[in-house]
Amino acid sequence: MVYKQLVENIRSKRSFLCVGLDTDIGKIPPFLKKFDDPVFEFNRLITDSTARYSVAFKLNIAFYESHGAEGWKSLELTVDHIRRKHPGVFLIADAKRGDIGNTSKKYAETFFRKLDFDAVTVNPYMGIDSVLPFFDYSDKWVILLALTSNEGAEDFQLLRTGKSERLFETVLKTGSKWGSKENMMFVAAATRANMLLVVREHVPEHFLLVPGVGAQGGNLAEVYKYGRNADCGLIVNISRTIIYGDSTEKFNEVAGQKAGEIQQQMEALLKQESFL
């Protein structure tokens, strides 16, 4: 997907919501166990009921690969279903990959050729040659980790790497030179919303993928206040709050309602800034 299309989708759906498919076999409604592939069935129903409110879906790869070959089958079926039924959605592989060049090349093959994702999350620790191979695919994106939502972010990401700069800022400054706003985004967490101001000093034009709203405690209005730019520039991911709201046969309706409520909040924020 190209940058312009993504911005148009945000405008037409009045939403910058990404629904996170962290599909855990231990947490999905028990009645789904009767299906051949309960994980896929869950994803199929969740995506069908939330797609109208979302500009993106994010699949957390850990939850699929923990089932081995079978899990990859669920992953493939889910990607195929989304591509067929919801072609306009931006599809993110939350994989946190990154390795030396010849290996990152293989990871890029996995998520961009074998599976038709639009974007993959990449860990910056190994530097430029772990990122460049992902740019060999046109209209595909790297989403580089900068400031994550967890407690452990403090261990290294907040270390001073210069007189007035922390590691995540160096990652933003250096990393943003490797691509452009057309093929790169950054992960910047909602759990430290005021830090989004600092993030925006370094990457005013790039999209940010923002985790941490919902179960992890981040606040949507603050994220919008500190993180938006002229093109909105935000994709806010919410997983557990939407997908695990109910464990009966109506779980997908409930997920649709939750996603709809969040879309309403997002629409109100977008209107405040006359984006719509």
Next chain:
Amino acid sequence: MVYKQLVENIRSKRSFLCVGLDTDIGKIPPFLKKFDDPVFEFNRLITDSTARYSVAFKLNIAFYESHGAEGWKSLELTVDHIRRKHPGVFLIADAKRGDIGNTSKKYAETFFRKLDFDAVTVNPYMGIDSVLPFFDYSDKWVILLALTSNEGAEDFQLLRTGKSERLFETVLKTGSKWGSKENMMFVAAATRANMLLVVREHVPEHFLLVPGVGAQGGNLAEVYKYGRNADCGLIVNISRTIIYGDSTEKFNEVAGQKAGEIQQQMEALLKQESFL
């Protein structure tokens, strides 16, 4: 595998070699294409001919997952084969994973429960809670990235994070507090062999997994000189030089010879220090 067993294996095999199974369908001998699973067939023959010279095998997960569900099947078959035929070998998933706690927990399930690896490589960028879930499994190991073998290591790993300290040193200092020498190793590259002295200042007792000897240009004698400790403390990985030495039906014999030559060099080094 426990620490003591690993040291005993190094002593009895007179080797600290790890053979890297970066098995690329485009690089394996063409005659293997006739098998149902050429990747597994390659791995089966390579491991059978190199196991006597090696204390470890390292599977580069990117090369398997790029084939989707089928690739995970090859991975599972390879792990099963090694466990059955070469039970004393230390088995490393080179996966470079790491995410927030509930997700790292899933990655740990993948590599320690679903697949019976001894160790998984983990990226430190997300800090403590991305690492701790791997310690829930006894006799299993985290191998934390510190200083990698690629050019991009310079982008962030060599940044000053204190007056006299670089990021990879902070990772060693902080990371080594999360586990012990009994369940943690660090990746420290051969391509910057003199840096191993610095690494040893911070983690004198931990094992180091050393990539970069062979195709990437690192020197074995230097690695041993700067990196060894009283228990040897080194696992040196070599992939391409061993596994892609020949593309005929004798490729596995050639791989065995190459591994044997390296084992001889390692034995000579171990004897110099009266380790044997």
